[in-house]
Every structure is written in C-alpha cells, then in structure tokens.
Amino acid sequence: MSKPVVATASLAGCFGCHMSFLDIDDRILQLIELVEFNKSPVDDIKKFTKMCDIGIIEGGCCNSENVENLREFRKHCKILISLGECAIMGGLPAMRNGIPVRECLEEAYLNGPTVDDNIIPNDDELPMILDKVYPCHEIVKIDYFLPGCPPRADLIWEALVALVTGKELTLPYEAFKFD
Amino acid sequence: MPRKITIEPVTRVEGHGKVTIQMDDNNNVARSRLHIVEFRGFERFAQGRPYWEMPVLVQRLCGICPVSHHLAAAKAVDVIVGAGTGEGLTPTGEKMRRLMHHGQIFQSHALHFFHLVSPDLLFGADADPAIRNVIGVALEHKDLAVQGVMMRKFGQEIIRATAGKKIHGTGAIPGGINKHLTPEEKDEFLKGKDPLNIDKMIEWSLGALDFFKGYHAKNAEMLDNFAVFPSNHLSLVRKDGAMDLYHGVLRAVDSEGKKILNDVDYQDYLKYIGEEVKTWSYMKFPYLLSIGKKDGWYTVGPLARLNTADFIPTPLAQKEFENYKAYTKGKPNHMSMHMHYARLIELLHAAEVMKELLNDPDLMKGELVTKGPKAKEGVGLIEAPRGTLFHHYRIDDEDKIVMANLIVSTTNNNEPMNRAVNYVANKVFNGKKEISEGMMNRVEMAIRAYDPCLSCATHALGQMPLEITMVDSSGNVLGKKTR
Numbered sequence: 001m002s003k004p005v006v007a008t009a010s011l012a013g014c015f016g017c018h019m020s021f022l023d024i025d026d027r028i029l030q031l032i033e034l035v036e037f038n039k040s041p042v043d044d045i046k047k048f049t050k051m052c053d054i055g056i057i058e059g060g061c062c063n064s065e066n067v068e069n070l071r072e073f074r075k076h077c078k079i080l081i082s083l084g085e086c087a088i089m090g091g092l093p094a095m096r097n098g099i100p101v102r103e104c105l106e107e108a109y110l111n112g113p114t115v116d117d118n119i120i121p122n123d124d125e126l127p128m129i130l131d132k133v134y135p136c137h138e139i140v141k142i143d144y145f146l147p148g149c150p151p152r153a154d155l156i157w158e159a160l161v162a163l164v165t166g167k168e169l170t171l172p173y174e175a176f177k178f179d
Numbered sequence: 180m181p182r183k184i185t186i187e188p189v190t191r192v193e194g195h196g197k198v199t200i201q202m203d204d205n206n207n208v209a210r211s212r213l214h215i216v217e218f219r220g221f222e223r224f225a226q227g228r229p230y231w232e233m234p235v236l237v238q239r240l241c242g243i244c245p246v247s248h249h250l251a252a253a254k255a256v257d258v259i260v261g262a263g264t265g266e267g268l269t270p271t272g273e274k275m276r277r278l279m280h281h282g283q284i285f286q287s288h289a290l291h292f293f294h295l296v297s298p299d300l301l302f303g304a305d306a307d308p309a310i311r312n313v314i315g316v317a318l319e320h321k322d323l324a325v326q327g328v329m330m331r332k333f334g335q336e337i338i339r340a341t342a343g344k345k346i347h348g349t350g351a352i353p354g355g356i357n358k359h360l361t362p363e364e365k366d367e368f369l370k371g372k373d374p375l376n377i378d379k380m381i382e383w384s385l386g387a388l389d390f391f392k393g394y395h396a397k398n399a400e401m402l403d404n405f406a407v408f409p410s411n412h413l414s415l416v417r418k419d420g421a422m423d424l425y426h427g428v429l430r431a432v433d434s435e436g437k438k439i440l441n442d443v444d445y446q447d448y449l450k451y452i453g454e455e456v457k458t459w460s461y462m463k464f465p466y467l468l469s470i471g472k473k474d475g476w477y478t479v480g481p482l483a484r485l486n487t488a489d490f491i492p493t494p495l496a497q498k499e500f501e502n503y504k505a506y507t508k509g510k511p512n513h514m515s516m517h518m519h520y521a522r523l524i525e526l527l528h529a530a531e532v533m534k535e536l537l538n539d540p541d542l543m544k545g546e547l548v549t550k551g552p553k554a555k556e557g558v559g560l561i562e563a564p565r566g567t568l569f570h571h572y573r574i575d576d577e578d579k580i581v582m583a584n585l586i587v588s589t590t591n592n593n594e595p596m597n598r599a600v601n602y603v604a605n606k607v608f609n610g611k612k613e614i615s616e617g618m619m620n621r622v623e624m625a626i627r628a629y630d631p632c633l634s635c636a637t638h639a640l641g642q643m644p645l646e647i648t649m650v651d652s653s654g655n656v657l658g659k660k661t662r
C-alpha cells in the first residue's frame with residue numbers, strides 16, 4: 001500500500017506552528033517512513049502534484065492569495081486540519097479586525113517615525129488585503145482543529161499518527177491551550 | 180518581445196514573497212524585483228494595548244525567531260520601566276536573557292544551515308526539487324540530518340528552560356526575567372547523555388564549519404562569485420568592538436571598512452536611520468540618513484556582523500574569524516554565499532557563549548528584576564539571527580502604547596536581497612529563451628543566503644506554487660510554466 005500523502009501551508013501565520021511541527025525532533029525520521037510529503041514549505045514542492053490525504057493549514061486568511069491557496073488545499077486534500085490559533089480563530093493578525101485597513105496602512109507607511117515618502121504600496125503584484133482576517137473554517141470546510149499557539153509538538157505528532165494509523169486519539173485536558 | 184517572469188512563491192525562505200523579472204526585447208533582464216506581499220498592520224493594532232504585553236505579543240509576528248522579538252520588545256520595555264538599557268538589569272536578569280538569546284541563535288543558524296541550505300550544497304542547484312530538500316537530506320545523508328535535528332533541539336531546550344516554552348515563551352518580563360535556571364537543567368545541558376550536551380554541540384559546530392570549508396575548497400569559483408556586490412554593513416558591537424549579539428552600540432562600515440556610524444547609542448536611532456517606501460512591496464527600504472535614500476542602504480546579519488566587529492570574544496570562534504578575515508585581507512566581505520560561512524562561525528560562537536553562561540552561578544540565584552523611574556518611551560535593539568532588529572514604543576499616561584515602530588532584520592536586508600536577485604538574474608537569465616528549474620532555484624538561493632524571515636518582515640513562511648509567467652509589453656501572456 002502506498003503511504004498517506006501530507007501537504008502543509010502557512011497562510012497568515014507566523015510559521016510558529018510549522019516550527020512546533022519540527023519540534024517533533026528526531027521523530028521526523030519516523031514520520032518520513034510513515035508518510036509522503038507533497039506541497040509544503042518543508043520540501044521544495046510548490047504545486048500539488050497529486051491528491052493528498054491530509055492537508056495541514058497554519059494561519060487564517062488576510063489577503064486574496066491566502067483564500068485562493070486555502071481553496072486549492074480543500075480541493076486537493078481529503079482531510080483538512082486547522083493547526084493553531086491563527087487558523088482556528090485568526091490569532092494575532094486578527095487583532096486588526098475592527099480597525100479599518102486604511103488606518104493600518106497609514107500608520108505603517110505614512111505616520112511612522114522613520115518614513116517620509118507619503119506612499120502606500122499598491123502595486124498590481126501585491127494581492128488584495130481583505131477587510132478583516134478570516135479563520136479558515138469560514139472560507140472552506142475544516143475537518144479537524146488542533147489548538148494552541150503553537151500547538152505543542154506532541155499533540156501534532158499524536159494527531160498525525162492517529163490519523164495515519166486509524167487509531168483513536170485521546171486528548172489530555174492540558175492539550176487544549178490557547179495561549 | 181519583452182516578457183515578465185514571476186517566481187512565486189520563493190520557497191525555503193521564511194515568508195511570503197515573490198520575484199518578478201521583466202525581460203526586454205533582446206531577452207535581457209530589464210528589471211527585477213523581490214516583492215513582499217503580506218501586510219499585518221502591527222503598528223496600528225498595537226496602539227491601545229498595555230506596554231507590558233509587547234514582549235509576548237510581538238513574537239507572534241514570527242515563529243522562526245520569536246525569542247528575538249521577545250527580547251527586543253523586553254529591552255524597549257526595560258527602558259520604559261526605568262531598568263536601563265542592557266547594563267541596567269541584575270546579573271541574573273541579563274545572563275538568563277543572554278542564554279535564551281544564544282539558544283535562539285544556535286537553533287536558528289542550525290535550522291538554516293541543515294534544513295534550508297544543505298540541500299543546495301549536497302544535491303546542487305539543478306537537482307530535482309523532489310529530492311533537493313531536507314527530506315531528501317534525511318533519506319540520503321542521515322547522519323547530517325540527525326545532527327541538524329539534534330542541534331536545533333538543543334537550542335530549543337535552552338529556550339524552554341529560560342523562556343518557559345520553546346515557541347512564544349514568556350521568560351523576559353519588564354526589567355528582567357521571571358525564573359532561574361535549576362541545577363538539574365544546568366547539569367543536563369553541560370553533561371547530558373550524548374548528543375544532547377554542550378560539548379557535543381561545540382564539536383558538531385566545528386564539524387559543520389569543516390563541512391563548509393571542504394565544500395568551499397572544491398567550489399570556490401561558485402561560492403566566491405555568486406551575487407557579489409559592494410555594500411555598507413550595520414550591526415551592534417560591544418563597546419570595545421567585540422561581537423555582541425545581545426547588546427551594544429550601533430556601528431556601520433562602508434564597503435572598504437571605514438566607519439560611517441561610529442558606535443552610537445541606539446536610543447537615538449531616529450537620528451541615524453530612515454526608511455523608504457516603494458509602491459511595489461510592503462517591505463520598507465531602510466537607509467542611513469547621513470548618506471541618503473539612494474546610497475545609504477546597508478546589509479545586516481552574519482556577514483555584516485563579521486564585517487563590523489573587531490574580534491569575537493570566544494576562543495574557537497575567534498580562530499575561525501581570523502582565517503575568515505584573512506581570506507579578504509581584512510577588508511569587508513561582500514560575497515553573498517559567504518553569509519553561510521559567517522553564520523557557521525556564529526553558530527560556534529553561540530555554543531561557546533552558552534557553555535560559558537551555563538557555568539555561571541548567577542543563573543541559579545540572585546535578584547530577577549530591577550525597576551527605576553518610569554519613562555514614556557523606549558527603544559530596544561538586538562542582533563537577531565538574521566540581523567539587527569529595532570523595536571520602539573511610546574506610551575501614554577495610562578501605560579497604553581500610542582506609537583510602535585519596528586524595523587526587523589529582513590527589512591534591513593531588503594535592498595541587498597533585491598541587489599542579489601538582480602545580480603543573479605542578470606547572470607542566469609540574460610539571453611535565455613527557456614527557463615529551467617535550476618535558473619529559478621538560483622534566484623531563490625540568492626535570497627536564501629540572507630535567510631530572510633519574510634514572515635516577520637511583513638509583520639506577517641511559506642510556500643506558494645512556483646509559477647513563471649512570460650508577459651509581453653502589452654500584458655499578453657506568452658507562456659506559462661508551473662511546477
């Protein structure tokens with residue numbers, strides 16, 4: 001039987017969730033025996049090359065590119081997991097929700113003490129910023145949620161092994177962290 | 180016909196960026212740009228939050244080196260609570276933070292070298308991307324992969340012991356630190372079972388340096404000529420000119436090594452540093468005010484630090500430093516790929532500093548926090564793994580933030596990264612009609628040398644599809660290539 005295929009993405013996140021994934025340390029060597037990686041920042045595969053079994057999403061959606069990327073993941077992954085607070089609830093980037101985007105841009109590019117150009121970036125190459133930061137399940141259907149900021153490495157490991165081997169996952173109470 | 184090439188996303192660099200290369204009628208590069216496409220808005224939404232939240236809040240801009248943000252913010256907040264700048268803390272406060280920081284430098288440099296760079300060196304830029312990654316390294320060079328994983332783990336454990344958590348800890352608090360190191364933790368780090376002890380870490384750091392030097396001996400032509408251009412360099416140095424990654428004065432040198440910023444107090448950074456805004460990137464372009472927007476740009480990070488510092492205050496790293504300096508006859512080094520060499524010397528230095536600190540009894544006893552007369556404003560600087568990081572906050576009478584200004588390491592390297600891309604694009608794309616995998620990867624390698632943490636540069640890692648679009652002058656798509 002071929003190995004289950006895993007893909008991962010970082011949308012509007014800080015990459016801390018991916019780093020926590022790497023904190024499974026030497027178990028990564030076991031993991032690559034268990035699964036095959038497809039599109040993910042940890043390898044160099046940039047486009048889906050096949051249908052995947054598990055998609056892991058870090059971060060919510062703050063611009064049009066994040067939304068497109070998330071929809072691609074939904075299309076190519078049988079199971080989709082929101083990993084960490086940003087994907088589940090928007091997290092730190094969502095602290096701008098409730099503040100007009102314009103004000104955020106003005107503060108960064110017009111009012112800061114080190115700038116004087118009177119320019120706000122607006123090139124065609126820059127994706128459209130959304131009015132607010134959206135958690136992933138508001139854009140596509142999400143099958144599982146792993147909480148934490150970031151979720152602890154053991155939790156990520158246990159959850160993946162459970163999914164891949166089909167054994168049931170028991171979550172200890174302390175795993176439900178939102179710090 | 181003019182055409183445009185887009186490399187998107189830039190992978191194995193931490194962040195959300197893409198490269199566009201505009202070609203002219205003769206298939207030569209007319210213009211290249213590295214765009215940072217994410218925007219967070221931290222400067223605005225920090226407003227109204229209590230100042231003491233900053234050290235735990237800001238690190239969530241970047242999970243790759245959260246400790247750097249944690250500590251830069253804590254240093255700014257130290258000034259606000261009257262604990263002084265660096266020298267003001269209690270010995271325990273300062274040394275615990277230094278240990279945390281060097282744990283961070285160690286894990287980040289190890290991650291960068293083993294996970295991100297070694298695939299290019301081991302497999303070559305033209306190798307199949309399906310193998311040319313850390314998983315490929317794990318499958319084909321298991322020993323090396325295990326070293327990378329364990330070195331990162333050691334650094335992360337140091338962070339856990341000092342900050343409370345491996346990612347997004349809470350150890351640094353206004354005016355100090357919230358815990359001591361326990362004797363058990365100390366013993367584990369100093370004498371733990373192989374490989375997780377400091378002596379093994381020093382041995383492996385030396386091993387990584389040997390690996391690189393061996394590689395250089397065989398590939399000097401490529402490493403010495405890949406993206407070389409003159410630049411100014413900026414970093415913190417200790418008052419006596421030694422390398423100091425945690426605290427010091429701000430120094431900049433020009434491409435010949437002449438001091439252009441002479442060991443100034445960073446509380447006054449507004450007198451020396453400005454940022455230019457351009458329409459096509461969310462990342463600003465910092466420059467030295469005294470030189471101006473056009474030529475005042477500078478490089479930060481490992482290469483810059485080895486160019487500004489007079490010496491390295493730990494013996495093994497100092498020996499490597501002397502060899503390194505001799506290669507450019509004492510002049511600043513401008514070879515982008517030597518950034519990896521410089522980074523490994525720092526990796527060794529960080530391991531030596533950790534060993535020194537772990538043997539220091541101050542970590543296990545003594546006062547944790549100091550306070551003094553309150554101030555309304557504070558600036559915190561630190562040498563993050565990728566370079567100088569600036570945090571600046573102002574508060575109101577209710578202790579709420581009214582102004583937050585961040586200049587992160589990758590932002591400081593914005594212009595040099597754009598120059599590196601341009602250099603390589605001109606070398607590999609000019610006159611070519613077909614675009615190969617290897618050509619695209621070379622552009623990424625140039626960016627990767629700077630180890631950009633684009634996620635914090637946008638006060639926003641990642642991986643997007645690699646897509647090349649050729650566009651003619653009227654915007655018609657002539658061809659598209661994806662992988």
Ligand code: SF4
Pocket residue numbers: 012013014015016017058059083084085086087091092148149150151239240242346
């Ligand atoms: S949940 Fe926390 S660790 Fe994960 S991306 Fe968001 S801020 Fe970073």
